[in-house]
Amino acid sequence: MTPPSSHRDVIVIGAGLSGLVAAYRLARGGASVLVLEARQRVGGRTLTVPLGRGYADLGGQWMSPTQHRLAALSEELGVATVPQARSGHMVIQWADRTDRREPWWSRLPLATTWELTRRVRQIDRLCQQIPLDAPESARGAAEWSQQSLADWLDQNVRTHRARETLELASQLVFGAEPHELSFLYVLHALGVTSGLTGRRAFGPGATEMRFVGGAHRLSRVLAARLGPIVRLGHRVASIDHSGPRVVVTCRSTVARSGGAEARFSAQLIILALSPSxxxxxxxxxxxxLTAAGCHGGRLHLSPVIKCAFAYREAFWRQDDLSGEAYRSQGAVRAVVDHSTPDGSQPALLAFIVGDRARSLSAGQPAERRSLVIAELVELFGRRAEAPVDYAEKNWPDDRWSPGCVAIVGPAAFESPPHRPEGGQPRDPARPWIIAPGTSHGPFGRIHLAGTETATRWPSYMEGAVEAGERAAGEVLSRLAQRPPA
Ligand SMILES: Cc1cc2nc3c(=O)[nH]c(=O)nc-3n(C[C@H](O)[C@H](O)[C@H](O)COP(=O)(O)OP(=O)(O)OC[C@H]3O[C@@H](n4cnc5c(N)ncnc54)[C@H](O)[C@@H]3O)c2cc1C
Known part of the structure; x- marks a missing residue:
């Protein structure tokens, strides 16, 4: 067996936003650090690509004004933010009609508005009953963990439109179908963000600000500052933490390398990727942690495909439309204006999520392009037919981040039908959920970062920053305690 080629204080595994933040704080704290990343790029679930004369955010994109760590980081790195363009009317296309030009809720029958208001308040009240660091200890937890969100909707929602609205909200917030979400997970996930009302899936909230040049810039700037300690194309295959040093074995993901092996050692490790x-x-x-950390095999990343279209002009604005649209049917669930902040490149961005993303993921980009254009035409008219450029990211097909938000299925849903490998049997002795904030260990010499381990806004970039900073802090204080060499 080849001996480790170099030794560091800390090895960070994963050069997504969380791993890079951890490495940056560690390096500034005086630790010697190595970052190992499987891909040929940094940024993980953030990805900004050229689109026409502008760019498209095909992964993480928005920031909420309540996400203070992310805001502070972007300021520190010199990445400016701008409000998401929203002036003009929103379009909502229901199964049986299209609402434009007035607040969508003003057209709802009174019974539906009444029911929606009650159910949203009810969900927000239930969220408040969930102890954020120990959701399984909530009074209704045993029942809610068996139940899916769809079960809860079946039992509690009577009017057709209220059901349609809440299903759409679930697809927008989680990128997943109500039947694949544990109701306890939904309550907890809403509780650690800003509840259903605070999030406002149909308007500003979690989606209020964008990053000038794209969200990926945060990672690119961090990586540039870290320099050669970030090693791309290094897939970590094994970690041995049985001895006095942790030994990490990598396989090269560079084509033509034949999967060459490299080994490194460190005092401590930060594992900065999704527990899934x-x-x-x-x-x-x-x-x-592994089995329980993966929620007994019920934790997986929700499937999302983002499709971006550049146009010669922002024709929707000429019709007093904001470019923001939601559909309860078809492939696309949401569309937003994605023009460059200076308006030099008009663009629309469409989201395909849940079951539709899963089935369309197997097709070709050209098929998805035509399908989405047809739906944009239904929303915005014939001028949507002729984009000047197209870019997409099929996340379910991504080897290193096969999805968007880490979601937990209900206990009764041990083997999600879409997972070819099936689910893992759940160990009844383990708690069904590892709450963010209590799940980050450390486990011997292994510390956990990654957005899923954050206490606030897990699954968001804010959570990635919180987790990276927390893990770096833990490691720096541990290194400070070691006896002098
Ligand atoms: C379509 C989409 C839309 C989103 N929209 C938003 C949004 O608007 N706002 C928001 O705040 N968040 C959004 N998110 C979520 C946000 O992007 C993530 O929460 C955040 O980027 C996660 O960062 P991370 O560092 O924790 O994990 P990741 O970005 O997943 O980083 C983990 C890294 O580990 C690497 N890796 C995996 N396995 C190995 C291995 N064996 N060896 C070495 N490296 C490995 C991966 O390649 C990856 O680079 C979105 C995500 C997606 C996909």
Whole structure:
């Protein structure tokens, strides 16, 4: 076996936003650091690509004004933010009609408005009953963890339009279908963000600000400052933390390298990727966390495809439309204006989520392009027919981040039908959920970062920053305690 080629204080695994933030804080704290990233790029679930004369955010995109860590980081890195363009009317296309030009809720029958208001308040009240660091200890937890969101809607929602609205909200917030979400997970996830009303899926809230040049810039600037300590194309295959040093074995993902092996050692490790991917790394001794951390196999990333279209002009604005649209039917669930902040490149961005993303993921980009254009024409008219450029990201097909938000299925849904490998049997002795904030260990010499381990806004960039900063802080204080060499 080849000996480790170099030794560091800390190895960070994963050069997404969380891993890079951790590495940056560690390096500034005086630690020697190495970052190992499987892909040929940094940024993980953030990805900004050229689109016409502008650019498109095909991964993480928005920031909420309540996400203070992300705001502070963007200021520190010199990445400016701008409000998401929203002036003009929103379009909502229901199964049986299209609403334009007035607040969408003003056209709802009174019974529906009444029911929607009550159900949203009810969900927000239930969220408040969930202890954020121990959701499984809530009074109704046993029942809610067995139930899916769809079960809860079946039992509580009577009017057709209220159901349609809440299903659409679930698809928009989680990128997933109500039947694949544990109701306890939904309550907890809303509780650690800003509840259903605070989030306002149909308007500003979590989607209020964009990053000038794209969200990916945050990671690119961090990586540029870190320099050669960030090693791309290094897939971590195993971690051995049984001895006095942790030994990490990587396989090269560079084509023509033949999967060459490299080994590194460190005092401590920060694992900065979604717990849904831990099982791909051979960890010795096994993290007691792994099975429970993956929620007994019920944690997976929700499927989302983003499709961006550049146009010669922002024709929707000429019709006093904002470019923001929601559909309860078809492939596309949401569309937003994605023009460059200076207006030099008009653009629309469409989201395909849940079951539709899963089925369309297997097709070709040209098919998705035509399908989405046809739906944009239904929303905005014939001028949507002729984009000058197209870019897409099919996340379910991505080897390193096969989705968007880490979601937990109901206990009764151990083997999601879309997962070819099936679910894992759940160990009844383990709590069904590892709450963010209590799940980050450390586990021996392994510390966890990654957005899923954040206490606030897990699954968002804010959560990634919080987790990266927290893990770096833990590691720096541990390094400070070690005896002098
Ligand atoms: C379509 C989409 C839309 C989104 N929209 C928003 C939004 O508007 N606002 C928001 O705040 N958030 C949004 N998010 C979520 C946000 O992008 C993520 O929460 C955040 O980027 C996660 O960062 P992370 O560093 O925790 O994880 P990741 O970005 O997943 O980083 C983990 C890294 O680990 C690497 N890796 C995996 N396995 C290995 C291995 N074995 N060895 C080495 N490296 C490995 C991966 O390649 C990856 O680079 C969105 C995400 C998607 C996909």
């Amino acid at each position: 991917l831990f099982a791909r790394i051979d960890i010795t001794p096994d993290l007691a």
